[in-house]
Amino acid sequence: MTLDNRSTVRKVLIITLLLNLFVMALKAVVGSSTGSLSLLADALHSVTDSANNILGLITSRFSSPAPDRDHPYGHQKFEAVGALGIAAFLGIACFEILQGAVERILKGSDPVKISPPELWLLLLVLGINIFIAFYERREGQRVGSPILIADATHTMSDVWVTIAVLLGLIGVWQGIQWLDIVLSFPVALLVFWSGWSVLKENLPWLVDEMAIAPEAIHAIVMQVPGVINCHDIASRGVVGRQVFIEMHLIVDANDVEAAHRITEEVESQLEAKFRPVRIMIHVEPPAYRSDLISYESESKRG
Structure with missing residues (x-):
């Protein structure tokens, strides 16, 4: 007996893709206007969110559980491969964040400027990210989709990243400029941890680890x-x-x-x-x- 959940997976991924594109645009606009390194890094993180959704749509298209002549055990490992792609995107995002932070420390930069309306926009972004994470995880657990659960893990890391960025920008608003750079490092660590979690959850499926004692x-x-x-x-x-x-x-x-x-x-x-x-x-x-x-x-x- 096999269960085909691909129509539900595609529906969820399309909804979250549209929301992630909106979030990415907001972060990029506010990050560019304020010059905040941590917020631009967070926008880069959101680029990977959208890329992950697209990757998920592609892998879901090929991940039918039904066997055929060329794949007698079905195609579900395509979803696990897609989840590993998410882990790779997270690794890239981590590297980009750390690189930007080190460059700013070594070369310096213009001071970051933030206004209350921009902080309110970031609160809106935070609310959307929280909705995406819980929606994807709930649907992923309901239909047993690794790609949705992995993407929800990624989005949950985005929630913590946005919280860290908000704290830093509130500090910048109060005149503590160095908070923006300092908080870039925990942001990178959170991104790395999310990637490692996704990798650890999907490798057993790909290497045929024992499922039941x-x-x-x-x-x-x-x-x-x-x-x-x-x-x-x-x-x-x-x-x-x-x-x-x-x-x-x-x-x-x-x-x-x-x-x-x-x-x-x-x-x-x-x-x-x-x-x-x-x-x-x-x-x-x-x-x-x-x-x-x-x-x-x-x-x-x-």
């Missing part, structure tokens, strides 16, 4: 009548998104039909617990014996 699968399978034992259990994917399970199953059956009924019940139990899931079972006769639940570790083989 074999002991948990074994416990469920052993409750099915007719099962003697199961071994060489392997799983990959992400629970709630798409999981693939394979195993060797020893059954108490002397004909194909009886073995088939037992495996159908095993699949039904696993489907109820871990759906959506695709299961591959290799059936073995009652006389076969193996106490090995999962594959041996590297340390045991050595």
Whole structure:
């Protein structure tokens, strides 16, 4: 069983793209008029927000969970690849922010000037960013979309960035010019942390890390009548998104039909617990014996 959430993902990404373009324009205009390094860096961060939405639309177009001849396991890893693209954009933004801050320290710059109306515009920007982050995360969790959850994480970092920038500009408004440069560094660190979080969440999917402990699968399978034992259990994917399970199953059956009924019940139990899931079972006769639940570790083989 596979779930196709791409229409919802595209709708959410289009809405957030339009909002992010509006936010980016506001930050760029206010940043240019005030000369604020931290705000211009924040505008650069918003450029990556819009780029991420476009990247998400592209990857969602190709990330169908349905298998075909060339992709028998579906195409959902395209979404994880898109999430890694978001991490790359965040890394670039981090570098640009740090570079701008160091250059301003070394070369100096004109003083930053900010007015109350410009501060109110930034409060509006903050409110829009908070809405985008919670909207994307809620929809991403509802439909199980890694690209929406990753983008929501990115946008949440934008919320903290904008808060830091606002604090700095309020300080500048009160005459503390150095706050604008100083706060550029934590902004960069927040951007970097967001990128690392996205990378850490999506690498297991791409490298086929174990999705479910074999002991948990074994416990469920052993409750099915007719099962003697199961071994060489392997799983990959992400629970709630798409999981693939394979195993060797020893059954108490002397004909194909009886073995088939037992495996159908095993699949039904696993489907109820871990759906959506695709299961591959290799059936073995009652006389076969193996106490090995999962594959041996590297340390045991050595």
